[in-house]
Amino acid sequence: MMPNRFRLxxxxxxxxxxxxxxxxxxxxxxxxxxxxLREQGGGHGLAQYLRALGDAYYVKxxxxxxxxxxxxxxxxLLFGYPFAFAIARSRGPVKGxxxxxxxxxxxxxxxxxxxxxxxxxxxxxxxxxxxxAFDLPTINMLGGWxxxxxxxxxxxxxxxxxxxxxxxxGIDQALEQAxxxxxxKPAAAFRYIIWPLSLDGVITGTLLVFSLSIGSFVTVMLMGxxxxxxxxxxxxxxxxxxxxWPFAAALGMVLxxxxxxxxxxxxxxxxxxxxxxx
Amino acid sequence: MxxxxxxxxxxxxxxxxxxxxxxxxxxxxxxxxxxxxxKITVVASGGIWLESAKQNFAACYKERTGSDPDILVLNxxxxxxxxxxxxxxxxxxxxLLSEIDAIRAGREGxxxxxxxxxxxxxxxxxxxxxxxxxxxxxxxxFGAMIVMYNxxxxxxxxxxxxxxxxxxIAGKYGNRVSFPAVTMAWGPxxxxxxxxxxxxxxxxxxxxxxxxxxxxxKYWVNPVDAINMFATKEVDILVYWDGRAYDFxxxxxxxxxxxxxPGAFQSAAMLAKVKNAPEASWQYIDCVLSPKAQLGHASxxxxxxxxxxxxxxxxxxxxxxxxxxxxxPEFLKFMDKIPAWIERWNKEIx
Amino acid sequence: xxxxxSGLEAIQVSKRFGATQALGGVSLSIQAxxxxxxxxxxxxxxxxxxxxxxxxxxxxxxxxxxxxxxxKGVQPWHRDIGVVFQNYALFPHMNVAENVAFGLKxxxxxxxxxxxxxxxxxxxVRMESFAARFPSQLSxxxxxxxxxxxxxxxEPVLLLLDEPMAALxxxxxxxxxxxxxxxxxxxGITTVLVTHDQDEAMTMSDRIAIMSEGRxxxxxxPAELYLKPANRFVADFIGRSxxxxxxxxxxxxxxxxxxxxxxxxxxxxxxxxxxxxxxxxLMVRPEAIEILPGAVGVPAGMVGVQAIAADRIMTGDxxxxxxxxxxxxxxxxxxxxxxxxxxxxxxxxxxxLAWRESDAMVFAA
Numbered sequence: 001m002m003p004n005r006f007r008l009x010x011x012x013x014x015x016x017x018x019x020x021x022x023x024x025x026x027x028x029x030x031x032x033x034x035x036x037l038r039e040q041g042g043g044h045g046l047a048q049y050l051r052a053l054g055d056a057y058y059v060k061x062x063x064x065x066x067x068x069x070x071x072x073x074x075x076x077l078l079f080g081y082p083f084a085f086a087i088a089r090s091r092g093p094v095k096g097x098x099x100x101x102x103x104x105x106x107x108x109x110x111x112x113x114x115x116x117x118x119x120x121x122x123x124x125x126x127x128x129x130x131x132x133a134f135d136l137p138t139i140n141m142l143g144g145w146x147x148x149x150x151x152x153x154x155x156x157x158x159x160x161x162x163x164x165x166x167x168x169x170g171i172d173q174a175l176e177q178a179x180x181x182x183x184x185k186p187a188a189a190f191r192y193i194i195w196p197l198s199l200d201g202v203i204t205g206t207l208l209v210f211s212l213s214i215g216s217f218v219t220v221m222l223m224g225x226x227x228x229x230x231x232x233x234x235x236x237x238x239x240x241x242x243x244x245w246p247f248a249a250a251l252g253m254v255l256x257x258x259x260x261x262x263x264x265x266x267x268x269x270x271x272x273x274x275x276x277x278x
Numbered sequence: 279m280x281x282x283x284x285x286x287x288x289x290x291x292x293x294x295x296x297x298x299x300x301x302x303x304x305x306x307x308x309x310x311x312x313x314x315x316x317k318i319t320v321v322a323s324g325g326i327w328l329e330s331a332k333q334n335f336a337a338c339y340k341e342r343t344g345s346d347p348d349i350l351v352l353n354x355x356x357x358x359x360x361x362x363x364x365x366x367x368x369x370x371x372x373x374l375l376s377e378i379d380a381i382r383a384g385r386e387g388x389x390x391x392x393x394x395x396x397x398x399x400x401x402x403x404x405x406x407x408x409x410x411x412x413x414x415x416x417x418x419x420f421g422a423m424i425v426m427y428n429x430x431x432x433x434x435x436x437x438x439x440x441x442x443x444x445x446x447i448a449g450k451y452g453n454r455v456s457f458p459a460v461t462m463a464w465g466p467x468x469x470x471x472x473x474x475x476x477x478x479x480x481x482x483x484x485x486x487x488x489x490x491x492x493x494x495x496k497y498w499v500n501p502v503d504a505i506n507m508f509a510t511k512e513v514d515i516l517v518y519w520d521g522r523a524y525d526f527x528x529x530x531x532x533x534x535x536x537x538x539x540p541g542a543f544q545s546a547a548m549l550a551k552v553k554n555a556p557e558a559s560w561q562y563i564d565c566v567l568s569p570k571a572q573l574g575h576a577s578x579x580x581x582x583x584x585x586x587x588x589x590x591x592x593x594x595x596x597x598x599x600x601x602x603x604x605x606x607p608e609f610l611k612f613m614d615k616i617p618a619w620i621e622r623w624n625k626e627i628x
Numbered sequence: 629x630x631x632x633x634s635g636l637e638a639i640q641v642s643k644r645f646g647a648t649q650a651l652g653g654v655s656l657s658i659q660a661x662x663x664x665x666x667x668x669x670x671x672x673x674x675x676x677x678x679x680x681x682x683x684x685x686x687x688x689x690x691x692x693x694x695x696x697x698x699x700k701g702v703q704p705w706h707r708d709i710g711v712v713f714q715n716y717a718l719f720p721h722m723n724v725a726e727n728v729a730f731g732l733k734x735x736x737x738x739x740x741x742x743x744x745x746x747x748x749x750x751x752x753v754r755m756e757s758f759a760a761r762f763p764s765q766l767s768x769x770x771x772x773x774x775x776x777x778x779x780x781x782x783e784p785v786l787l788l789l790d791e792p793m794a795a796l797x798x799x800x801x802x803x804x805x806x807x808x809x810x811x812x813x814x815x816g817i818t819t820v821l822v823t824h825d826q827d828e829a830m831t832m833s834d835r836i837a838i839m840s841e842g843r844x845x846x847x848x849x850p851a852e853l854y855l856k857p858a859n860r861f862v863a864d865f866i867g868r869s870x871x872x873x874x875x876x877x878x879x880x881x882x883x884x885x886x887x888x889x890x891x892x893x894x895x896x897x898x899x900x901x902x903x904x905x906x907x908x909x910l911m912v913r914p915e916a917i918e919i920l921p922g923a924v925g926v927p928a929g930m931v932g933v934q935a936i937a938a939d940r941i942m943t944g945d946x947x948x949x950x951x952x953x954x955x956x957x958x959x960x961x962x963x964x965x966x967x968x969x970x971x972x973x974x975x976x977x978x979x980x981l982a983w984r985e986s987d988a989m990v991f992a993a
Binding site: 057061111115118119122125221222225226227229234237238239240241242243244 | 353354355359382459461463465466496497499500502503506507510512616617620621623624625627628
């Protein structure tokens with residue numbers, strides 16, 4: 001009697017989540033798959049996918065999308081880890097301030113934030129203004145991968161930093177001290193103790209940042225140029241300019257499958273790393 | 279966990295009841311809103327456009343029907359997608375669309391033909407503003423893409439489009455020029471306009487786009503981004519909308535704006551009645567097209583309007599691109615080429 | 629173990645945290661092979677001193693010498709000091725063997741050598757069969773053994789134990805105390821134990837340093853601490869006692885007596901070592917008090933008082949009898965044996981409490 005009743009009530013609790021998932025996620029996804037399979041004549045087939053994957057240009061855009069997200073993830077991790085470390089090790093008002101600092105990008109509208117970077121990177125902006133003041137040649141940093149990358153890294157940092165910081169905070173400081181007394185120099189203590197124990201946070205952070213940045217499109221559209229084409233911008237164009245829904249849907253599915261596959265690979269690597277360093 | 283200790287406020291539970299009260303209140307408002315049956319939903323662009331829609335169109339509608347319309351700020355693509363989503367019971371009743379979306383919507387049967395018996399002011403809107411749309415939509419106001427330039431840097435701005443393009447290719451302005459991209463919402467129209475300068479040859483226009491690319495700071499896609507680039511002197515020459523260009527030049531002595539020869543292409547906001555929308559929608563359309571509201575709209579947004587009874591005061595007339603200077607794109611001729619143009623643009627202009 | 633045990637010398641070690649003087653010039657000398665406990669209430673500075681020795685905290689002043697070598701400026705990873713942390717600090721992502729091997733790996737030993745040393749260390753704590761387990765799969769006592777094995781595997785010149793038994797239940801704690809002590813004396817390794825548990829300190833240590841408010845109150849062997857506390861703090865902190873505060877007064881016969889604050893009409897005998905005047909604290913341990921039923925008079929060679937028996941309280945191996953003496957309450961204890969219990973006076977019955985003069989301690993109050 002008991003186990004049965006328990007299972008029923010569990011199901012009842014899960015029902016809203018399951019229904020919500022079906023209605024708002026699985027349903028639209030299936031519709032999207034249907035749209036992506038439409039062909040010009042009216043039937044269904046793989047024509048849109050063949051068009052997307054059979055054209056060197058679209059394959060290049062697909063690769064660019066992946067490389068952009070991977071680079072953003074890498075640099076977010078590179079800059080985010082030390083920041084997370086500082087947050088995990090600080091106390092009181094300093095900690096509050098650091099968290100505030102890292103969360104601010106999330107409080108600002110994406111367009112405003114992007115324009116902020118334009119002011120910094122622009123030809124008469126902060127950096128070039130400084131260069132000019134020292135009679136150095138100015139650099140056009142806007143409208144390219146660099147500008148997109150820096151803006152994305154900025155907005156993605158909080159996701160990475162907060163994931164890693166919460167993992168780092170879960171590590172008992174006595175572990176590091178134990179490693180030191182056992183003869184580990186600080187670098188070794190980091191490599192053998194802190195890094196492997198923070199891997200969960202790193203994996204969460206990189207998964208979040210990767211899937212968020214592979215889908216980012218406002219930033220890419222504003223900070224990029226025609227060379228910096230990525231799949232989300234492509235989807236937008238196909239929807240709003242070309243009015244080509246089936247192709248847009250197919251590109252969207254390619255993006256989704258890409259994110260799923262790469263996330264799976266990331267998880268597997270993370271698991272391997274954890275085991276390897278144990 | 280920092281997420282718990284630092285961010286989540288301890289007072290959260292205490293705030294739950296007020297939040298619940300607000301939520302219930304909001305539900306009540308929705309219910310009340312449902313009860314007022316003839317409420318209509320219309321569309322405007324943001325900023326000053328929204329202000330004008332409130333002050334001129336919605337005010338007139340309120341005078342006539344006693345109720346306020348709901349005004350949504352949406353771009354053309356969003357509008358047509360929302361109408362497509364629920365054709366039987368549309369969530370938008372009077373649409374504001376781009377020219378091409380208006381043609382598509384008409385063809386897809388999403389719109390009702392405009393009817394002068396239901397919106398009498400239509401009689402005063404010349405046919406040219408409706409013809410290409412087969413009366414499924416009418417131009418509400420129009421503008422043109424002209425040239426803005428930095429007077430301090432550009433002493434002699436090129437008289438005509440071809441010279442501008444050739445000078446840009448020659449690097450006469452460094453790489454401090456910005457043209458709209460084909461992938462900008464009105465980019466295909468601009469491309470069509472350029473073909474009219476080059477014997478109707480798309481190939482030649484794309485060759486020019488490609489040749490200009492090294493000396494173009496950015497082919498712009500986002501209008502706010504574009505005017506920002508000019509305002510921060512990131513670029514010295516910008517191809518931009520006339521109304522905003524003149525306005526900017528008026529406020530900044532260093533900026534100038536002019537129409538290069540032989541004129542410009544017309545770009546317009548299209549007004550349309552959505553199929554299955556309530557009858558009251560006609561009142562709103564008639565309001566938008568009324569001489570008084572049209573003049574009020576033109577004075578606020580600095581773009582010409584379409585009611586032939588409107589008489590512009592002189593100072594306004596000076597900044598409006600005259601009808602004889604604009605060419606209305608032949609949408610029916612090129613709109614089916616747009617996907618190909620966009621693909622070509624993406625692949626060729628790198 | 630290969631390395632010779634080294635003595636430890638702390639000279640005037642001081643450390644301040646903000647407004648708190650955690651260590652106020654502590655000097656302590658520990659001989660090679662000795663087991664020394666740092667005992668005191670929380671906040672007394674014992675953990676700070678341990679961390680200074682381990683190199684996890686830099687003292688503000690003073691010097692710490694280990695086997696004649698000054699530790700100032702020597703990083704913790706160069707000190708060769710084994711530490712067992714309070715919650716063991718086992719690396720959760722490594723199994724038992726990897727935990728024990730960690731210190732050896734850091735010393736870049738050959739794998740075969742590491743393997744042999746890990747096996748030996750695990751054998752010492754009888755954990756050989758758990759080598760492949762992860763810390764989360766071990767009980768508290770097993771984790772403790774692994775932490776100990778990890779600390780001694782590096783063959784340290786000094787072993788530091790930071791409240792190592794605090795997380796164990798009482799039974800296991802007793803067994804582990806004996807086991808660790810036995811292991812320590814077998815290895816002959818100099819050991820410093822930090823604890824707030826006096827039973828633990830007494831059970832395990834050769835000598836105990838009692839600490840309070842950043843200083844050392846007394847360093848002595850457990851029996852000496854108990855029987856001859858150097859000051860009021862130590863006497864109070866170690867064991868239990870009757871404590872009576874009052875003034876020294878001269879009796880009619882010229883001998884000295886204590887006039888307790890609690891009842892000015894009373895006069896209690898004080899030992900001849902007591903000061904001749906002023907306020908004092910008289911302390912008598914309850915087990916030193918002999919309980920004689922009836923107003924029978926104090927036996928020869930002892931001092932004592934007449935009182936009225938009040939409550940008795942059973943505390944397991946001993947039973948306490950509280951007695952009323954005017955406004956004063958005194959208690960004595962007896963082993964919990966049936967015939968002793970039967971002989972105890974009933975509540976309200978007169979009783980004589982007697983103790984040897986040498987068992988009374990007097991401190992200035």
